[in-house]
Amino acid sequence: MASERTKFGHDTTTDEVLDGIDLGGKLALITGGSGGLGAETARALASKGAKVVVTARDLAKGEGVAAQIRAASGDDSVEIEELELGSMASIRAFAERFLARHDKLDLLINNAGVMACPQDTTEDGFELQFGTNHLGHFLLTGLLAPALLRAAPARVVSLSSRGHQMSPVVFDDIAFENRPYEKWSAYGQSKTANILFAVELDRRMRERGVRANALHPGVIMTDLSRHMVAEDFEFLSKRSPSGELRFKSVEAGAATSVYAATAPELEGRGALYLEDCGIAEVDDSEGAQSGVRSYALDPAAAERLWAVSEEMIDEKLEP
Template sequence: MTAPARDGFGHDTTADEVLAGIDLSGKLALVTGGSSGLGAETARALAARGARIVITARNLDKGEAVAREIRAATGADVVEVDELELGSTASIRAFADRFLGKHDALHILVNNAGVMACPFERTADGFELQFGANHLGHFLLTNLLAPALLAGAPARVVSVSSRGHRMSPVVFDDILFERRPYHKWLAYGQSKTANVLFAVELERRLGARGVHAYALHPGGIVTELQRHLSQEDIDELIRNAPGGDLRLKSIPAGAATSVYAATAPELEGRGGLYLEDCAVAERNEEEGMTSGVRSYALDPDAAQRLWSASEELLGQRFPL
């Protein structure tokens, strides 16, 4: 269900293959959740093409270990690590202050960090954790960094969503699971739909000023993301996959669609798109964990409503 990809790009294309021939010298890229999995590989691949990189980590030692590996693999000496806990608005504000104190312009923001299917938990500010960290945290971060993105235009904001968005729209009547029983997959699905809607509304607000926004499904990749899953959960994921096959990707292939969204020349000047396998995905309203994007995730009215609801929850307006 995807539109034709560039030069045979597809499921197994790696981040290095996407970036071949692309020069990122002079560009600054910020990757959240760079301490593990897809974020670490996204940062490495962008650094290998000359970008200066800031990765965020909850655990600075873990982030520094990734930064050392990136420096060793690429020869790049321009990899910074800074602390960011997306489940705390105080941490996000402190990070943004430090970032803006050091950097005037930001060219690529990859909102990659995420938590999946965890037991019910609240963020430091009392929000259900998956919506709070995956969506609200990145919403606040991006808004705080908007002056640097506008100064860096043309700039791109990449939201790492998931095929999991197919499991739930944003349930505006009870976003934080205050009146319905908590369901770890519906909460993940809702947060990942919010990632797509955020890209739609951010594009509407900033696209004309040269900041374009994208959301994507990276593929199914074995990383620390599965840390909360039991064997039973994994068996169920396999049963629900089309043809009973998860079609897993390697980590280098899992980071490919993120760097494609961040750099592909053919995406220049447009955004508000949902990508998978290094191409723009088509709409697909089928039930189940198949490819394509559900229309509720691209709905411009829901995207505006989510922006307002997010402002209300955070108690701050962001009139970009």
């Protein structure tokens, strides 16, 4: 349950959040915009005058989304760029192209993600969910930090999940080398990392006008569930107090991203975890179905994750 209730809630849509907001002159980058929440976030921001750069690992799929945005918001409203977050080389190449074309970046929406996939590794050998969801965005954000600073005040939005409640970051065994791989623990760990990343990024950049927040978008039927089988839906339903999953439309699912990126009341605020277009409470009670675990907002864990991530990618990021 959001603690600082705005006029918005579970079913608020992107267009409702953006009503009356002008994003003319703003540049937004949305990772994983080839479908689902990323595509809707890009559409909505462009509809209010932002120029959007949408990344896709499959350019043809991304072009389909871009064509729809161009048709609605104009030919110059969107650029589509290739980015594979499971490849440090792809991230570096993308960042280089981006910085060559754009001096500043107002809104970075770290949206792309994978969920509950079979055990695998990224191109660079990292556990797939941690590598894609966290380390990929960690490197990307670090490389783009100069453009964020030039745009200050700027915002970074990390798509986390209620799934963060399924695991803290297990610093002693991030890669499941000494315990059996469990796909939901791996997802939970990566989504906790998304929140901790926002906490530490915000600490590092807030004095210079770049604020970072994380969020749970809701439960939305998208391609994210591509690896799920019937038992997984049952497992997730059982975790819900009503015994059923309460779904949102894609427009409502992307609303909290758009809220985090644009809400005037969030100006100058960071290190928050948002849900249903509001700020969520810390809740460590067993069976908590909303809110954020304190381990995900712990500044010491956030600092540690930053150091561990730098070690893993073998690069110091100093935004």
